[in-house]
Structures are given as structure tokens and as C-alpha cells.
Amino acid sequence: MDLVNEIKRLKKEKNAIILAHYYQRPEIQEIADDIGDSYYLSKVAKDCPEQTIVFCGVKFMAESAKILSPHKTVLLPAYDAGCPMADMAAAEDVVKLKEKHPNAKVVAYINSTTEVKAVTDVCCTSSNAVNIITNLDTDEIIFLPDKNLGSFIQEKIPNKKMILWNGFCITHKRLQPDEIIKAKESIENVITLAHPECEKEVRDLADFVGSTLEILNYATASDNKNFLILTEEGIMHQLKKQNPDKKFYTPRGGMMCVNMKKTHLKDVYEALLNNQHEITIDEDIRLKAYGSLMEMHRLAK
Ligand code: 13P
Ligand code: SF4
16 A cells, blocks of 8 residues: 555545644655644644644644644544653642742743643743743743753843743753764864754754754755754754755764654554544643643744
8 A cells, every 4th residue: 555645645535734843754744734843833733724633743732733723633643652841840730839939920831731731821832932931021930841941041031030840851861062072073164053952061062042943944044064953853854855955964873752753654644544543632721721822822923
């Protein structure tokens, strides 16, 4: 069976849209109708006319789509594709921290559970976090779960007090400053691009820090020829595809998020064929989480 043709046929038959994050496998990116960073995909999922969304990414992305569009069917092809960082913050602990800082607003990275979003004032992604927190009408922020994105924002907005959660991305944490220094020394005229989920010591070695889409845009707009990429290796597919005349390097063996790699073509085919694995969310929690995600879309405009 030709999986790609079958996916195309079923997608048409079911009037579905396939969305893929840049960290997905190349063959998944190739069959997607739209590819993007977390913010862009959230916008597309919210505004698309299709009634069925096949979300090739991780659980919090598919859940965010469902929170914003409860009338749409949202399918997560790899049912167990989670995000360990999102699971590092529990809603009851967030509520306890809020009680200790009654004047603070809670800002949650979109990489968080629906329950956490439900006790949050506003969500953000790596591409809009600085903008959103700058525009927020408070000087005290509880930021969770990513301490690295949080410290990156704090560097950009020193006049606001950021109370940081102790979460992190296990994929980006693997990067070691010494291996990056060695990689930089071995590549001529290299520009280093990093994701803000990297630790500070790693970010400090980069020329530019941004979301996956911002990294792609930076490399595409630059006249430079060599780039060292400090984020999950799935992004290499679009970087190379859109810039065939440029060279992209990763430190040592690269960086892989096992959860982002759980989606295979067969999973997308089965998702469309059997309407699996459908995201369902309790309506009370969804309504509370809806407020924080809509606030993100309002403030990020
Ligand atoms: P962005 O694509 O928004 O940069 O997010 C990266 C990420 O870790 C998604 O899990
Ligand atoms: Fe979560 Fe990191 Fe994987 Fe993104 S790359 S899904 S933050 S573990």
C-alpha cells in the first residue's frame, strides 16, 4: 500500500488538515498541509475551516487546538507523544505558588498541561513570550514550566520580577557548552542559532536565540553560508530544503526529542482511517484553559 497516496485520499475524503511541527520526521513534514512553530500551528488550528485536524506533534499541541476549537475533531496520531517538560508542573502546585505571590500573574509556556493552562492568566510560546510579558499589566510574573525560556525573558525584560519554575526540556538540556565551543572552532565563519529552551551557558554561545520558525527565518534571510543549529534536529529538514546553497551543522550526534519522533506515516494513515486518537477535554477545564490561550492570541497580535 502506498501510504502517502492513501493519506492524501483519506484527508480529502474526511476534509481534514494535517499540521506538523518542525521537529517531526521529514516524511511527516512532507505530507503536512502546514508546518510551523508552536505559535503558528496554534493559529492555523484555531482559524482553519477544516473540521478535522491531524496534529503531528506532541500532546500539548493537540490539546491546545482542541481547547481553542472544541467543535473540531483533533487527532493525535501517536497517542503517547507527550512532552516531559509539560509534565514538570502540576496545577495544584501552581495554585499554591500563586497564593504565595498574590500580586503576580501566571504566564504558562504553551508546553504545559490543560490543567495548568486552566489556572494560568496567559499562555505564551517562545516566539511571543517577550512581547506578551512586556505588554502584561503587572511587574511580577510567575513563569512556568521552563526555567530556561524564563531566564531568557528575564534577560530581555530586566525591569519585571520573574518567579521561575524549575522545569526544563530534557532534549535541549543535553547540549554541553564545551562541545559547542569545539563545533564553533571547527566551522569557518559560522553563525550559531539557538532555541531559548537551551540553558543560559549554551544560549550565551549563540549569535541569535529564537523559536524554530525564527531560527528558520534568520538562516534564510542571512547571507552567511554556515550555521550551527542548537535545537532539535527535525528543523534541519526545512533549513536544508529552503536553503540548498547553505550548510547546517549540529553539535556531535545532533539532538533528538523521542516524543516528536513517535509519529510515523502509518500512524497518520491510521489516525485518518479510524479517527484516532481523538483529544477529549472536560468542558469545565477547557473553558478555563480557553481564557489563557485566547489571551495569548490577543496579546501576541
Ligand atoms: P517552538 O516551535 O515554538 O519554537 O517550540 C519548540 C518546542 O519545544 C516544541 O515542543
Ligand atoms: Fe518537550 Fe523538549 Fe520535546 Fe519540545 S523538544 S516536545 S519541549 S521534550
